[in-house]
Amino acid sequence: MYIGALAFSHWHSVNAAHDHRAEDFGQQVLEAAPEDAIIFAKGDHAIFTMWYFHFALEKRPDLVVLARELLKYDWYQETIRSEYPTLVLADGFPWPGRIMDDNPHRPACYIEYDGEAKIRCLQQQPDE
Secondary structure (H helix, E strand, C coil): HHHHHHHHHHHHHCCCCCCCHHHHHHHHHHCCCCCCCCCEEEEEEHHHHHHHHHHHCCCCCEHHHHHEEHCCHHHHHHHHHHHHCCCCCCCCCHHHHHHHCCCCCCCEEEEEEECCCCEEEEEECCCC
């Protein structure tokens, strides 16, 4: 009984039904990202939000959504190759800069969320 009363009395502080920060952040990124952009997401909030929008809701299938912290892992590199077969991902450690060099026709966006949305998009210049 005590646990139930305690849970009920604190429900308002843990109820996330009216917390739209992740949804707002995801919409901001989708609106800011140029067509065919590679999204380099940093931090759990940013990456899980973008994975949800990209994979679960199937928004913006033109984008490539990458978790910057996971790029060093072989298993993640294989996942990237499987999920995005048109993305050039050279062997070795795929630094974001190297991925951009290998995919010069794709713009890049670096995103993170630490209480506010941080979105920085760079337009690549096509090779002449």
